[in-house]
Amino acid sequence: MVAGQESDSQADRVFHALADPTRRDIVTRVVQRELSVSALAESYAMSFAAVQKHVVVLERASLVVKERRGREQIVHGNVETVRTATRLLQSYEELWRCRTEAISTILLDAVLAEDVRA
Template sequence: MVVHISMVNAPTTTALSDDEVDRLFHALADATRRDIVTRTLRSDQSISALARGYAMSFAAVQKHVAVLESAGLVRKERRGREQLVRGEPQSIRRAGELLSRYEAIWNERAAGIERILAGDLATARMSRASDARQHETTDGEETER
């Protein structure tokens, strides 16, 4: 299955397979990986520099970067002896578009519930007004018209 994202205010339409969506959100599900994405969006970082920022091994940071790379959230490029990691803003944009689509679906549902509740409220008011017209009080006694 392919998820089609078509946003009213977005200039592009993006299609992601289920596997791509799964990889994207799996990668973003970890706080360390989200931090790596943030750092690499701000500036290119070597894996060594990234590793210094965490209380984990170099190999563990490499694995996190590999997960992010497979999701398209970062890419590695070699500069001399270093491998630099660069954040990929278009992948973040795709995640945002997908979340916006889910938000739009939820907002449509909430609006439908509001319409139903507003309709029920209007119906209840009409029913009470109708009941009030049907019953009059004459000399303290209630009589039906």
Template sequence: MCNHMVVDELDQDGVDRLFAALADRTRRDIVTRVLVREESVSALAERYDMSFAAVQKHVAVLERASLVTKRRHGRERLVRGDVGTIRTAARLLEEYEQVWRGRIDRLGDLLAEPHSPPHTPGDAP
């Protein structure tokens, strides 16, 4: 298993920003939408029961976490999902899974070892 390879790519604060951004349902939905196709902030705002400013704040959190990028197109700001950051998050979760699988494998090895029956008082030695 690699030794914190993905974490080293981001730094601990980057990992915190990434998962904090993904912890919110609206932000996850925004990421899903802009991974499929680029959308303007105003088009995104029309999809949610919240103010334009609130959607702008969600997009800003996603941008700080490198989950989306914005570019100006005329008077609009277009938002696009960053597949590279999603892949980085997936690799980090895979590393956690490998740690978990290693623990399960070690437990399986321990359980597979031959056991002697428990000694009870009064049994002959």
């Protein structure tokens, strides 16, 4: 998910999907336990079709997997995709941590150099 056009495209789909609060809530629910699309739809003040569209966005991002069981469509979370997104965010955090440490070192060196001159 870090390098390459296909990986970037996947990361874009994941973060686009997670940008919506309803979709984040759906992911939270189905990671805890699998639910039918009908059961999910009962939890929201929107139509069944609207919930189904949210599930499709999540499915395209590989955040959820949908399978048919009889007449129901069962949705469960894809924890590996969530972990991959977490690793990507952690790599950004590490990058910024290193940059802030470097800035702190530069500033400290400047202060110490000023103290030596004074």
